[in-house]
Amino acid sequence: MAGLVYYSSRSGNTQRFVDRLGLTAARIPIDPEGDMPSPRAPFVLVTPTYADGQGRGAVHRQVIRFLNDPDTRCHLRGVIASGNRNFGTTYALAGDVVAQKCGVPVLYRFELAGTDTDVARVKEGLDRFWKTQCLTAT
């Protein structure tokens, strides 16, 4: 099973979701001075959305900094995005932005800290996803 990297602000929603997945995951630091993970093997990114009404600022600055490293970015295989449906058209928009920028699929969307169904689907989905990735890898 390959890697998982996530960002969670101090609201802790994404942290709680990742905790319930029970998978090893590296956290992108909240503090701009903190140590940035630099995965050198395939990974999936889990990111919340911070968009305003027009969709600006959807991806957190720390997540952008993380992806700005080309040696990290080349290992990104997919993105899981969280948000709140109350934000209408910008719901989980960070996933779409990262997908477009990095040419990877949006694997899943969930709200806030996710439901039990979300946790089960993502766990099972990641497991299958990595198996197919291994089969197709050269």
Next chain:
Amino acid sequence: MKDLPAVRPVPRAINWNRVQDDKDLEIWNRLTVNFWLPEKVPLSNDIQSWSQLTEEEQRLTIRVFTGLTLLDTIQNTVGAPALMPDAITPHEEAVLTNIAFMEAVHARSYSSIFSTLCSTVEVDEAFRWSEENPHLQQKSRLILQEYDAASHPLKKKIASVFLESFLFYSGFYLPMHWSSRARLTNTADLIRLIIRDEAVHGYYIGYKFQRGLERLSEAERAELKDFAFALIFDLYDIETRYTESLYDPLGLTEDVKNFLHYNANKALQNLGFESLFPDELCKVNPAIMAALSPNADENHDFFSGSGSSYVIGKAVATEDEDWDF
């Protein structure tokens, strides 16, 4: 010159370039960028659609909106101001004044809908109804009790998050229902702006609750959690009766209840707590979900092959200057 008696200490001038909690600035920016007024929504385009509703449907809609007006009024005049003395940072106080004002804008919006679509007599009747409706009065009293100055600062926040993230939804359901049937679509656009604001309010107050909770002992934390779950049970009890009294005639009660469960869980998540209702009781009608977030793919799941497999985002959002590529 004689010294004036010290009535209260002079506050320190707020410096937004020295922020102790980044969330304050993040939320201030979000709320101010999202600022809106009801005049920007062309409500008069709904006049024809309104005339196609039955008298019963019209009465229900006006009543639901007076109920929402009451909650916004409470949050504007009591709820948000009650949180200000407990603010930990000066920036938090500033954010709360924004929240208080936007609640006034929300309350004002319903009157804009009324003056565009309804007769004065109908609206006066509905406001009278809201003053006499036992469920509406009961849930207001329950919340106001916690907004009392003597209440625990974190209990005020719990009540506030429940109002923002749970109590509105028995009302919000109806314009989303109409919108899913291509009725009152401009009114629904306005309600979506309110829903967006309330989501930020619930998130922020819930976040401040979690920061406050961190400072307490294990025993105090457990007590507050018990309090929160007890309060949401009581509110849920009132909400189910309110829902039945409003929606039974249209046969929508069960649908609304699922929406209530779903939102109660989100309110608890804003406080950092686990869900109360199991997922099978939160299966919201997909038409309502689609009305809430119109172009968000219903339940996008690449893993199981539902939803579009490759989602391309909106170009505008990728223009942030921080990207290096």
